[in-house]
Amino acid sequence: MVSLSEFNVQTNTQTDWFNITDNVQKAVASSGIKEGICVIFTSHTTAALTINENADPDVPHDVNLSLNKISPDRREFQHSEGNSAAHTKTSLIGASLTVIVTGGKLLLGTWQGIWFTEFDGPRKRKVHVRVIGE
Numbered sequence: 001m002v003s004l005s006e007f008n009v010q011t012n013t014q015t016d017w018f019n020i021t022d023n024v025q026k027a028v029a030s031s032g033i034k035e036g037i038c039v040i041f042t043s044h045t046t047a048a049l050t051i052n053e054n055a056d057p058d059v060p061h062d063v064n065l066s067l068n069k070i071s072p073d074r075r076e077f078q079h080s081e082g083n084s085a086a087h088t089k090t091s092l093i094g095a096s097l098t099v100i101v102t103g104g105k106l107l108l109g110t111w112q113g114i115w116f117t118e119f120d121g122p123r124k125r126k127v128h129v130r131v132i133g134e
């Protein structure tokens with residue numbers, strides 16, 4: 001079986017992290033697929049998806065500090081939109097994830113959550129979920 005669904009994320013600030021684990025789990029549940037894989041994809045160039053700790057809100061804060069250190073705004077950037085630091089962060093983090101589905105649920109560790117990361121908000125964003133299995 002194959003299932004495709006999508007949901008929106010409204011980001012509120014320039015840099016924002018949203019725990020979308022429940023949204024993705026709902027997509028898996030509504031697919032009816034019990035054993036397989038789930039591909040999560042976001043169709044944007046200044047946002048990304050990552051799996052990271054779901055408990056301590058200081059983790060997204062600290063990862064953002066690190067990303068800002070790795071990819072600061074630079075005077076030398078040439079992209080006229082002025083958001084090359086965000087484009088760089090998106091390339092570093094990535095636009096898609098693959099998670100194992102078993103027993104009709106995402107196979108995630110206790111402390112793992114699926115995060116949508118915004119680097120050039122606020123914007124209305126889209127996340128696509130493809131579930132493949134039986």
Ligand code: ZN
Pocket residue numbers: 079081082083084087
């Ligand atoms: Zn741009």
